[in-house]
Amino acid sequence: MVSQLLYPNGTAAAPATGFPCKVYRGWPVPASLDQDIRAGVANISVCPMEGEQNVTRYSREWLELPSPKLTLTLTVAGETVIVGGKVCCPTNAAVVVNGTPYVYPVQATDTLASVATALASLVAADRPASSSGAVLTVPGARTLEGRVGAVGSVVQEVKRQKKPFRISAWCGTPQARDAIAAVLDAALADATFISLTDGTAGRIRYERTHVIDAAQKAWLYRRDFHYSVEYATTNVRFAAEVVGDIIHAAGSPAAVTTNP
Numbered sequence: 001m002v003s004q005l006l007y008p009n010g011t012a013a014a015p016a017t018g019f020p021c022k023v024y025r026g027w028p029v030p031a032s033l034d035q036d037i038r039a040g041v042a043n044i045s046v047c048p049m050e051g052e053q054n055v056t057r058y059s060r061e062w063l064e065l066p067s068p069k070l071t072l073t074l075t076v077a078g079e080t081v082i083v084g085g086k087v088c089c090p091t092n093a094a095v096v097v098n099g100t101p102y103v104y105p106v107q108a109t110d111t112l113a114s115v116a117t118a119l120a121s122l123v124a125a126d127r128p129a130s131s132s133g134a135v136l137t138v139p140g141a142r143t144l145e146g147r148v149g150a151v152g153s154v155v156q157e158v159k160r161q162k163k164p165f166r167i168s169a170w171c172g173t174p175q176a177r178d179a180i181a182a183v184l185d186a187a188l189a190d191a192t193f194i195s196l197t198d199g200t201a202g203r204i205r206y207e208r209t210h211v212i213d214a215a216q217k218a219w220l221y222r223r224d225f226h227y228s229v230e231y232a233t234t235n236v237r238f239a240a241e242v243v244g245d246i247i248h249a250a251g252s253p254a255a256v257t258t259n260p
Contacts, residue, residue, distance in 0.1 A: 001194065002044055002167060005187050006180070017042070017179040033170060037220060042180060043170040053162040055230055060156055064239065065199040067152040072106065072115070074146025081136040081146045083116045090151035094243035095119050097127065097141050101244020149241035155199060157232040164207065167225040174213075177221045185209075188225065202231035 003023045006015050015021050022036060023044045036043055071086040074093060081095050087110050094103040102122040106115060112134035120136050123129035129138045138144055167184070171177040193201040207226040 001188065001191070002046060002184065005183055006044070016183050017176070019176060019179075021180065028170060033220075037170070037172045040172060042172070042176050043168075044180065044184075045166075045168045045170070047166055047168075049164040049166050049226075051164055054159070055162050056160045058157055058160065058232075060158060062154045062156045062237075065153045065155055067150040067241065070148055070150050072148050074148055076144050076146050079137055079139055079141055079144065081116075081119070081138070081144065083112045083119075083134040083136065085112075087111060087115065090238070090240075092149040092151065092240055092243050093119060094147045094149070095123060095136065095138070096143070096145040096147065096244060097123055097129075097138055098143055100126070101147075103244050147243040149243035151238050151240045153199060153236050154239045156235040156237075157200075158235060160230065160232045162228055162230040164226060164228050167227065169223045169225075171221045171223075172219050174221050177211075177223050181223055184225065188227065194229070196231060198234050198236050200232055200234060202229040204229050 003011065006017060006021045006023065007013065008016055019040055019042065021042045021044055023046070026045060026047050028043050028045050033043055068088070070091065071088045072083070072091055072093060073085040074095065075082045075084060083093070087106060089106050089108045089110070091106040092103055093106055093115055094101050096102075102119060104115065104118045104122060110118075113131075116131040116134050116136045120129045120131035123136075123138055127138070128140070129136065131137070167188070169177055169180040169184070171180065188204075189206045191204050194204050196202055205228050207228055209226065210224040212222040212224070
C-alpha cells in the first residue's frame with residue numbers, strides 16, 4: 001500500500017514526493033540508511049511492533065471465499081461441444097451425455113484442443129466419441145451439456161489477533177519528511193480493510209503519530225505512523241463447484257404408500 005501511494009504510476013515512474021523513496025519491511029540497516037540519506041533517498045520501513053491482543057470471538061465454521069473468474073467455455077451445438085475461451089486452472093470441465101457426467105480436471109499445461117481430447121477419451125470409454133482440434137463430437141447423443149466449474153476455496157478462522165505496526169519515514173530533511181507524510185497520512189487513515197493473501201481481510205486502524213528530531217545533527221529526520229491490523233489466522237481448503245451429479249436410488253416404488 002505504501003509503495004502504491006508513493007509510486008501511483010509504477011516504480012519506474014517519478015514518485016509522488018518528487019524524490020526517490022525506498023520501501024521495505026523490517027528495520028533499516030544503519031550503513032545502508034546512511035548511504036541513502038546522503039544520496040537524497042528517503043527510506044520507509046514497515047515492521048511489526050511488540051505486543052499483540054487476542055481478539056478471537058468467532059465460531060470455527062468453514063466459509064466460502066469468492067470463486068475465481070472462469071475463462072474456459074464449453075458450448076454445445078447439436079452433437080458437438082466446442083471448447084473455447086482461455087484455459088484456466090484449477091478448473092473442472094465436464095460434458096453430460098444422456099444424463100451421465102464426464103469430468104476432466106484441467107491442467108496448467110492444457111490447451112483448448114487437449115481439453116477436448118481428454119473429454120473425448122472419457123466419453124469414449126462408454127460410447128462413440130471423438131475430437132478434432134477444440135471440438136468434441138458425440139454422435140447419437142440424445143442430450144448433451146457442457147459445464148465448467150471453478151475450484152474455489154473455503155476458509156476456517158482458528159484465531160484472531162490485533163497486531164500493531166509501525167511505518168517509519170527516514171529522511172534527510174524535514175521538508176522530505178513532510179512530503180512523505182502528505183502522501184501517506186490521509187490515504188492510510190482512510191483505509192478500512194486491506195486484502196490478505198488467504199482471501200480474508202484485515203481491519204486497519206490509525207493509532208498515533210510520532211515525530212522524532214533527536215538525530216537532526218546527523219541529518220536524519222523521522223516520523224512514525226502507528227497502525228493496528230486485526231486479522232485472522234486461517235485454515236484454507238480447496239472446494240470445487242459441482243459439475244456432475246450421480247443419484248443412487250434404492251428400494252421399490254411399490255413399497256411407497258401415499259395418503260390420499
